[in-house]
Amino acid sequence: MSESILYVVATPIGNLADISERALTVLRSVDLIAAEDTRHTRQLLMYFTINKPLFSVHDHNEHQRVEKVLADLASGLSIALVSDAGTPLISDPGFVLVQAVRQAGFKVVPVPGPCAMVAALSAAGLATNRFCFEGFLPAKSSGRKKQLQTLLNEPRTMVFYESPHRIVECLNDLQAVFGPDRLLTLARELTKTFETILSGSIEQIITWVQADPNQQRGEFVLVLAGAPEQEESESLQIAAEQVLKLLLEELPVKQAAALTAKITGQKKNALYQQALALQSDN
Structure with missing residues (x-):
């Protein structure tokens, strides 16, 4: 060289x-x-x-x-x-x-x-088209939960590293923040003799790990499914449109859209465009 x-x-x-x-x-x-x-x-x-x-x-x-x-x-x-x-x-x-x-x-x-992160993602069976790497979470439970709270609505797959002496506490904190049903893959001792890759709900992973002390040893990569995208149901859309039509009979477009958004929880900009379309049809 x-x-x-x-x-x-x-x-x-x-x-x-x-x-x-x-x-x-x-x-x-x-x-x-x-x-x-x-x-x-x-x-x-x-x-x-x-x-x-x-x-x-x-x-x-x-x-x-x-x-x-x-x-x-x-x-x-x-x-x-x-x-x-x-x-x-x-x-x-x-x-x-x-x-x-x-x-x-x-x-x-x-x-x-x-790279342990990439290896775990490749075998996790979770979405990999978009993901975020969070590395090691804070050592104390309070700090860990606080950081996890910021990721509660993260739609991308999330990847964490964790050490053996904190793995059980970390899993419990994941369940406390994301609930028991969020999908999780735990990859332990990747490429080594006792490699383990477990996939299931957070609750299932906790049960498996607590039942087998061997699964609490080694180096861990946790791959957590992102938050499911919130889709507006057809019934909610129909209800919002009905409210919007009624309000348009008495109020200007902007006010009707804003008030409908407050009542139904739908997005104001989308309702405003819908209101304009309704007026043009009339």
Whole structure:
């Protein structure tokens, strides 16, 4: 690697066979490897017989490492950034570093590969045309519920990460906010020996997890169905139209539409257009 490039390299989330040929080529070719945990990454490199200088970049030292990385790149070195598992920056360190490197004018090259969020979505059986990733929720139940409340009417599929010592509490909070019937997929220990993927209502998932302590161990991805889209029923539309017709006999279009909206809960703009159409028909 003759260029000054920061490679963002995805590594396996469990099964080491998931590492890509390109990732191995990059790790063997760069001058330095920036790792979230050098001990963890050293084991990965040893497995693939790769011997490269390592230095740490984690949540507690990332800002301090920026100067070193920029200096190394300025001197012509190439660097690979890896996390403990999966794709760096996805609920892992690296944002501060990547932002600084790009602002300094150096190339940042992604080397895509495993990601627990994507793996869980692909097997969840829930809508994936639109989704939002929320990462780890707050550790305390009060903060967790508060954040979940903001997502109550989110129509997209939602993805969360959770740790084993909070999984039961988190599931209970999901049920408290979204109700027992919302569909949920729990993906545990993805690509590892004891991989489990459970799908059902939140209530069913809680029952299964509480009944088997083994399902409370490991790393979790929770994939929650979005809020069902609210469709106006035909009967409500008919009722709104009847109210609108009656009010139009006594009131101007704008006032009739506004008052109908208050009475029926239907959208004012749509009622206003409907009122104009009714008047033109008459």
